[in-house]
Amino acid sequence: MSSILVFQASPDINLTPITDRLWQAKIPHRVILNEGSQDLWVARTEDAEQVKIWVQQWQAGELSAKPEPNEMPWQVNAQQQAIAFSRFPVTVMVMIALWLIYAAQQVGIVTQLDWLLDAGLWSGEKLDFTSFWQNDLYRWWSPALIHLSLMHIVMNSFWWWVLAKEIENSDGHRALIFLSLILALGAGYAQYLAVGPYFAGLSGVTYGLMGWVWGRQYRYREAPVPRYQLPSWLFPFMMIAMVVMIMFDGAFGGLNIGHESHIAGALIGVVIAIVWPINRGVLHANSVQDNNEILKDKGNNDDR
Numbered sequence: 001m002s003s004i005l006v007f008q009a010s011p012d013i014n015l016t017p018i019t020d021r022l023w024q025a026k027i028p029h030r031v032i033l034n035e036g037s038q039d040l041w042v043a044r045t046e047d048a049e050q051v052k053i054w055v056q057q058w059q060a061g062e063l064s065a066k067p068e069p070n071e072m073p074w075q076v077n078a079q080q081q082a083i084a085f086s087r088f089p090v091t092v093m094v095m096i097a098l099w100l101i102y103a104a105q106q107v108g109i110v111t112q113l114d115w116l117l118d119a120g121l122w123s124g125e126k127l128d129f130t131s132f133w134q135n136d137l138y139r140w141w142s143p144a145l146i147h148l149s150l151m152h153i154v155m156n157s158f159w160w161w162v163l164a165k166e167i168e169n170s171d172g173h174r175a176l177i178f179l180s181l182i183l184a185l186g187a188g189y190a191q192y193l194a195v196g197p198y199f200a201g202l203s204g205v206t207y208g209l210m211g212w213v214w215g216r217q218y219r220y221r222e223a224p225v226p227r228y229q230l231p232s233w234l235f236p237f238m239m240i241a242m243v244v245m246i247m248f249d250g251a252f253g254g255l256n257i258g259h260e261s262h263i264a265g266a267l268i269g270v271v272i273a274i275v276w277p278i279n280r281g282v283l284h285a286n287s288v289q290d291n292n293e294i295l296k297d298k299g300n301n302d303d304r
Contacts, residue, residue: 015038018058028225030045046169116146218273
């Protein structure tokens with residue numbers, strides 16, 4: 001999925017009333033001057049239907065100056081929230097699974113030994129590649145679903161929700177599933193080679209999702225609207241924070257943080273973002289706008 005073209009108008013039509021409404025509702029959008037038309041794009045798929053309704057009201061002269069309170073995105077009712085959640089089911093299902101498993105851990109239904117890698121198969125040597133196939137296959141993914149404290153799962157759940165729903169909304173369900181599986185395996189295996197089987201948590205995956213978002217934001221930097229509603233500085237900031245934590249842990253110790261999985265996850269996310277094909281059609285509207293501006297400037301110069 002990508003940014004959505006919701007409306008086209010002739011160049012002489014003033015789109016200010018509808019764009020004012022979108023700014024008031026905090027809906028990311030952009031108007032592109034195309035050949036013989038103005039194209040209104042919105043960044044999020046879930047906003048498209050509401051914007052089309054407002055466009056129809058505006059054309060009929062029925063659009064009020066300000067949105068009604070019940071139209072504001074942050075004031076949706078429970079039914080509307082359920083509809084919104086249905087747009088990113090993978091994100092929601094993983095979130096629910098994380099908390100159900102954590103609750104099961106607290107009452108003894110799930111034990112860490114059943115979900116973590118088998119310590120008995122580890123030789124005790126770092127960079128031991130021999131036990132990869134000896135472990136049950138599911139154990140290379142299940143540690144990502146295990147969390148060792150309430151703060152651990154709260155932080156990972158927060159970042160999963162922030163990142164995964166943006167990726168699922170923009171790139172689709174299958175892309176999020178593929179990324180999560182690859183990142184869980186890659187980050188987990190890096191941690192295993194570095195320190196052995198005693199690790200758990202989704203943080204390697206979330207760092208990988210940050211790397212993916214940063215890489216895709218860069219590759220879609222010329223798109224008419226931002227690909228994700230996330231700041232471009234998020235990934236560099238988290239990388240700096242990670243380096244600070246590594247230095248602090250090296251100096252004082254005791255943090256018990258899987259730095260290796262964080263580094264591996266971030267690198268894998270960036271690499272996949274670079275090699276994954278991009279949708280050239282999303283960039284076309286912006287290139288058309290640039291060409292039109294060049295032609296317009298040339299025409300103005302010729303008139304002089």
